[in-house]
Amino acid sequence: TSAVGEELFFRGFLLGLGLTFLPVWGAVLAQALLFAAFHPAPRAAWAYPLWTGLIGAWFGVITIASGSVVPGMLAHYVFNHLNFNQLLEI
Numbered sequence: 001t002s003a004v005g006e007e008l009f010f011r012g013f014l015l016g017l018g019l020t021f022l023p024v025w026g027a028v029l030a031q032a033l034l035f036a037a038f039h040p041a042p043r044a045a046w047a048y049p050l051w052t053g054l055i056g057a058w059f060g061v062i063t064i065a066s067g068s069v070v071p072g073m074l075a076h077y078v079f080n081h082l083n084f085n086q087l088l089e090i
Contacts, residue, residue: 003076010035010056011063011072022062031055055079 008030018027035056041048059072066072 003073003080006035007059007063007069007073007076011059012069015063026062028057028064035059037082074081 014031014034018030019066021027022030032053033056036049036053039049039052059076062072063069064077
């Protein structure tokens with residue numbers, strides 16, 4: 001459910017709102033930075049917010065290229081699923 005909710009909020013709402021005020025690259029960057037800010041990590045994992053920001057930017061590009069949040073939702077779901085499965089293997 002996080003993939004659906006986050007994509008609707010960050011790419012559906014925030015990216016859409018950003019596109020009314022900013023150029024495409026600015027809207028993608030703004031929503032990606034907010035996406036990263038909502039995924040904090042301890043100091044030892046400083047790269048995690050950087051990684052989530054890059055993924056957020058990629059999901060934003062997917063949303064703009066496709067004209068829909070659905071491909072981003074599917075990519076987000078698959079990404080989360082693979083990561084959770086990897087955690088369970090440890």
